[in-house]
Each structure stands twice: as structure tokens, then as C-alpha cells.
Amino acid sequence: xxxxxxxxxxxxxxxxxxxxxxxxxxxxxxxxxxxxxxxxxxxxxxxxxxxxxxxxxxxxxxxxxxxxxxxxxxxxxxxxxxxxxxxxxxxxxxxxxxxxxxxxxxxxxxxxxxxxxxxxxxxxxxxxxxxxxxxxxxxxxxxxxxxxxxxxxxxxxxxxxxxxxxxxxxxxxxxxxxxxxxxxxxxxxxxxxxxxxxxxxxxxxxxxxxxxxxxxxxxxxxxxxxxxxxxxxxxxxxxxxxxxxxxxxxxxxxxxxxxxxxxxxxxxxxxxxxxxxxxxxxxxxxxxxxxxxxxxxxxxxxxxxxxxxxxxxxxxxxxxxxxxxxxxxxxxxxxxxx
Amino acid sequence: xxxxxxxxxxxxxxxxxxxxxxxxxxxxxxxxxxxxxxxxxxxxxxxxxxxxxxxxxxxxxxxxxxxxxxxxxxxxxxxxxxxxxxxxxxxxxxxxxxxxxxxxxxxxxxxxxxxxxxxxxxxxxxxxxxxxxxxxxxxxxxxxxxxxxxxxxxxxxxxxxxxxxxxxxxxxxxxxxxxxxxxxxxxxxxxxxxxxxxxxxxxxxxxxxxxxxxxxxxxxxxxxxxxxxxxxxxxxxxxxxxxxxxxxxxxxxxxxxxxxxxxxxxxxxxxxxxxxxxxxxxxxxxxxxxxxxxxxxxxxxxxxxxxxxxxxxxxxxxxxxxxxxxxxxxxxxxxxxx
Numbered sequence: 321x322x323x324x325x326x327x328x329x330x331x332x333x334x335x336x337x338x339x340x341x342x343x344x345x346x347x348x349x350x351x352x353x354x355x356x357x358x359x360x361x362x363x364x365x366x367x368x369x370x371x372x373x374x375x376x377x378x379x380x381x382x383x384x385x386x387x388x389x390x391x392x393x394x395x396x397x398x399x400x401x402x403x404x405x406x407x408x409x410x411x412x413x414x415x416x417x418x419x420x421x422x423x424x425x426x427x428x429x430x431x432x433x434x435x436x437x438x439x440x441x442x443x444x445x446x447x448x449x450x451x452x453x454x455x456x457x458x459x460x461x462x463x464x465x466x467x468x469x470x471x472x473x474x475x476x477x478x479x480x481x482x483x484x485x486x487x488x489x490x491x492x493x494x495x496x497x498x499x500x501x502x503x504x505x506x507x508x509x510x511x512x513x514x515x516x517x518x519x520x521x522x523x524x525x526x527x528x529x530x531x532x533x534x535x536x537x538x539x540x541x542x543x544x545x546x547x548x549x550x551x552x553x554x555x556x557x558x559x560x561x562x563x564x565x566x567x568x569x570x571x572x573x574x575x576x577x578x579x580x581x582x583x584x585x586x587x588x589x590x591x592x593x594x595x596x597x598x599x600x601x602x603x604x605x606x607x608x609x610x611x612x613x614x615x616x617x618x619x620x621x622x623x624x625x626x627x628x629x630x631x632x633x634x635x636x637x638x639x640x641x642x643x644x645x646x647x648x649x650x651x652x653x654x655x656x657x658x
Numbered sequence: 659x660x661x662x663x664x665x666x667x668x669x670x671x672x673x674x675x676x677x678x679x680x681x682x683x684x685x686x687x688x689x690x691x692x693x694x695x696x697x698x699x700x701x702x703x704x705x706x707x708x709x710x711x712x713x714x715x716x717x718x719x720x721x722x723x724x725x726x727x728x729x730x731x732x733x734x735x736x737x738x739x740x741x742x743x744x745x746x747x748x749x750x751x752x753x754x755x756x757x758x759x760x761x762x763x764x765x766x767x768x769x770x771x772x773x774x775x776x777x778x779x780x781x782x783x784x785x786x787x788x789x790x791x792x793x794x795x796x797x798x799x800x801x802x803x804x805x806x807x808x809x810x811x812x813x814x815x816x817x818x819x820x821x822x823x824x825x826x827x828x829x830x831x832x833x834x835x836x837x838x839x840x841x842x843x844x845x846x847x848x849x850x851x852x853x854x855x856x857x858x859x860x861x862x863x864x865x866x867x868x869x870x871x872x873x874x875x876x877x878x879x880x881x882x883x884x885x886x887x888x889x890x891x892x893x894x895x896x897x898x899x900x901x902x903x904x905x906x907x908x909x910x911x912x913x914x915x916x917x918x919x920x921x922x923x924x925x926x927x928x929x930x931x932x933x934x935x936x937x938x939x940x941x942x943x944x945x946x947x948x949x950x951x952x953x954x955x956x957x958x959x960x961x962x963x964x965x966x967x968x969x970x971x972x973x974x975x976x977x978x979x980x981x982x983x984x985x986x987x988x989x990x991x992x993x994x995x996x
Contacts, residue, residue: 473796
């Protein structure tokens, strides 16, 4: 089966290639139009911000969010002009959050390229992020249906609230599992959920089907984020394509660490928290404990359970290559470390 | 005449009192409902951000933007529930820009109170500003009409673009008059224009009337900003209610300085630019030149001309206390230094 085959390839989701089995390839023509909408939306600022907008192209990732929205639209039987606009909106909001995240993290590089803040300073980065947010909202209004604005506004509220919760909990080594989930549901899952919801809504799906597919996006987003956090603590840098161990260095509690601290008893937990407070965190000792206590494996299982939930949410869709691809993505979401 | 009387009072626009002739007093009941919408919109974040949102109340100014929107609605004959929501939206966007402005300016105080960034750091300020932007956009969608989202999105794009132009021109002592107007039309006039447009639109005004009243807001905003810039260079701190001379200290070229540099000939202009580059800008020498060359007076006349244009735009409105107040505001906008 084509999708099974694709699932066994290493990290196919993360690369743009000509492979016909890649999710992006199934909606390649749509994605070209999304790119054109993105360019057109920012065209009024080219004269003034040309080099900045050119550099912003380096932030361009795998277009996961628009791809999902478009796959859902096709899987529901109808892809419209509204879908293209909304796919651009979702991607633009995602980019705005990346630009502001880099300011928050004082990051110098993203995808091996200098960040906007490193090149142009925080002032310009803050204003560029604002401009991307407002341009996305304005773009969403151009389809002439306030429901889209409502869904996007609500999701973006949740993204910002999630980011705020994360920011307020920096250095909190007592972060609870509930707090962790509140953060990732906000910062990661809510925009994917929104994209899938809009994909189904504008394809004319029934209300309960729309809710199920929104749930697909949410659960997929949660699975993705947990898998990302597991990968950061144990994976090899080759498959992840980025510097790992940053969560430990930043003393950021993610699910595997929360599990570890829950399991080892109060005395050991105190010792691990002390290790995390050290100027140079003893990464290897903590990684070993994560493996030995099963904390890492349990976090991975949790991601798998969310991915499985996401897959189940697709069961009412009629058979199609797009549905197959949406299923395959749930596998890749949690198997990127293979 | 009531409005003439009010115009002769010092800075009545800037204070909240029980005086029945104040603009806010005419729409006091509406404004209470706007406050309640603002509280309700941010209520979901109270548990987590309580002290921060409490502190944000200190950013609360004279509610000029919602007041204008509501006065226009009444002057057009009909104030609806949509107006209350949109008044809250406009105020929330204004607040978001203030929160981010304070980060950009590295400001420690606003209205004699510590800024959010001074108290909570830049990270929290950036995210709070983002949350206010997205909450405003979400709120605008709740009236169920994409036209409102479109107008607000377009205006906020212009606010951000104006701020960006200003930011990119920091320290540019060759700023042109056109660039100055591009900045103030964006950062100040566009949100006032949008509020007046929405006030008229949702009161059911005719398209040409809506455009005239949008023009009222735009011209009033330009007049306000020029008057503010004049005041910063020449006024007394008592009437302005804030620290003056900051534009000189920040080497920010505003209209009076642009006029001065245009008029004195290239050799003198170079000398003034050198003075502005000095570590301690010789404020008194520059102020004297601004007065002697008539640059200050000409900038003031320019503000008056915009205010007069704004007043003219009201001519088709039927007589009402609200219309009288909108007229009176055009006087106050440029006479705050009296």
C-alpha cells in the first residue's frame, strides 16, 4: 500500500522533494496558489521591506498547516477558493508566531539561517510579527464570511494564551502534566485544529464531521508536539534536522521530564531538579534516567495514543488518496525518530 | 454656545470629569457597556494574568477612539449593539499598540506608572500585545459581519505599517514631509478613520456619508498628531500632562523640525542636524529657531487646516448634541496648548 510504504521512509514529512507520495505533492497545485496569495498579500510592503520579506522566505518550512487544510478539503470532496485563502492565513499566522518566538527566545538562527531579530533587531521583528498577524486577519476577512474570522481569531487567541502560559512558566521545574498540555494544546494544536476545521467547513461537511476533523487536527498537533519533545531529549540530530537537547539547556519541562519527576519519588525528584538548575545541566545522566524509568517510552506511547485518536477521526471519510495521506501523516507525526 | 464654552476650557478632552460638556459624558452609558465588553473579553485570562490585566488598567486613557465611534453613531441617528462591540475592538487594538510601543521605546513609565515591560519584561509584553491584537480581531468577528473584520484588519495593517516606517526611520534626520505624513496617517489617523467609518456604517449611513465621516476621523487624527508634535517641541508640561521634548531627545523628526530644515538653507540645515546628533541636544537653541523661522507656527497652521477639513466633513449631519461635540473636538484637537 502506497501510504504504508511512505510511512517507512525516514522523515518524509519534513522534506520537500518530488516524491509523489509526499503530502505536499498531493496538493502541489493548490500550494502554488497559496504561495501566490501570500506574495500578493505582502506586496504592498515590498518597496519598503523588500530585503526583510526576502529573508522571511527562509522561515518557510514544510507548509504542514496549509497542506493539512487542503488535504482535508479534498478528502471532504471539495476544494474551493476560500480554502486557498484560509491556507495562506493559517501559514501567515504561524510565521508571525515564529518571528515573535525568535525574539522571545533571543534566537540567533532558525533553520541554519540568521533570524530576523539577529539581522534587523527586536524592534523590526516585533513590528513585522504584528504586521503578519494583522495581514492574516485582514486576509481572512476577504472571503466575506465572519465564521472564518471567528475561527481564526479564536485559534490565535489560544496560540497566544499557550505561548503566554509557556513564557510565565519558564524555569518552573514543578510544571504539572495539565499545565504542559494546556501549553501544547494552545501553542501547537489549536492552529492545526483550526486549519482542519476550516478545511471541512468550506468543503460543506456536516457539523459532526467538522468537529471530528477538527479533533483530528488537535490530536495530531498534540502527538506531533509530544513526539518533538521526546525527540529533543533522546533523538539523533540527523533525523531531527535541528539542534537537540535545547529543552534541557533551557530548563524547559516537557512530558518525559514531568513523567520522570513524578515517578522517582520526592528525594530523587529534588536531586533531578537540582541537576536541572546547574549551570551546565548533566544531560547524559538525565537522559539515562529518562530511559531507565520508562518516562521516555511512556511519553512516546502517549503521543502514539493521540496519533491513533487522530487516525480514528478519519473513519467516516470516503476512501481517497487524500484520506490515505491524512492517515499516513498520523504515523509520521510520531515516528520521525526512526 | 455650549460647545464654544467647552472649547475655551483648558484641555477638557484630556480629563475624565463629571462635566456634562465632555465628549465622554455624552456617551457615558455606552462607554460603561464598552468597559464591560472589554472586561468580559479578557475574563478567560484573569485566573492566569490577573495582576497583569489589573496593571493594564493603568494604560487606560481617555477612551477617545470609542468615544468618537459612538458619537458618530448617535450623530448618524442610530447606536446599535455592534457599535459597542466595535468600540471595544478599536480600544483594544489601540492598547495592544501601546503595549508593544513601550517595548520598542524601552519605556519605563506611561502616565506616571511603570510600563508592562518594566514590570514583567519584554517577553510578557510582546505576548500580551499579541493576545490583545488577536482578542480584538476575534471580538470583531462576533458581530457576524465580515465587513467589520475587513475594515479593522485593513486599518490595523496601516497602523503596523506606519509604526514600521517610523521604526525604520529612527535617527533619519533627512525624513521628508511625505514620509512624516505616511507615518502619522498610519500610526495615528488610520484607527480613528476606521472607528468613524464603522460608527457611520453600522448606523446605516449612505456610502458617501460614510466616506465623509471616515475622512473626519482621518483628518482629525492627523491634526491631533501634528498638534501633539508641536506641543512636544514648544508646550508647557502642565497642559500636555506628559514629559515634553522627548522627540528632540530621541532625534525624531516631526513636522516643525522638517519645516525648519527645509527653510534655513543647506549650510544651516547641516548645522542643525549636527546639533541633533550631539549627545546632549541643545534643546533651547533649536526651540528658538523653530519659533523664529515660523516653522512651529506653520506646523500649527497645518494642523488647523486638517482640523477645519474634519469640521467641514460634518456639514451633512443633522443638528444634534453629538454633532456639536464632534465639531468641538476638532477645536480641542489643535488647541490643547492654550
